[in-house]
Amino acid sequence: MRVVTVCGMGFGTSLMLLMDIQAIAQKHGFSVEGEAVDLGSAKGKTCDFMVASSEIASELSGEAVHVISINNLLDKKEIEEKVMPIIRQMT
Template sequence: MKIITTCGMGFGTSLMLLMELQSIGAKHGITIEGEALDISSVHGQNCDAIFGSNEIVKSLDGITVPVVGIKNILDKAEIEAKLLELIKSTGSEKG
């Protein structure tokens, strides 16, 4: 599964979020490939989903993949719940 994480500049919050998603994926036997990008670079990217803070993802228009907002990017339980919900809803395979 390829996930793009995004924030204002593309190398702080988004990188931290991507690393957490990859760790959670590994815990559940799911390989998460991804990229941390600034908000202006997200459009046109090939991915299965986009994650970011609730404030950042509100500004994403015209995105055709699932966009997942995280209320508290330090809350590992919230991130895990939303990742597993996404996987369940999209039918993504493990591996």
């Protein structure tokens, strides 16, 4: 499974989000590969789903894959509650 995490600059926030998602998936027995990118690079990326802050996610609404919007990027519980159903659905 491949995820693309998106933030304004493509490092920092998106990298932290990717690492959180990978740790959460591993805790549940799933393996997730991914890439942290900036908003401009995210358009048209090949992946199973995208994850971004609510502000950035609205800019990705035209993508062909599911875009998960996270309100509080520091809230691991919110990330887990929103990401795990998608991971389970895709496996």
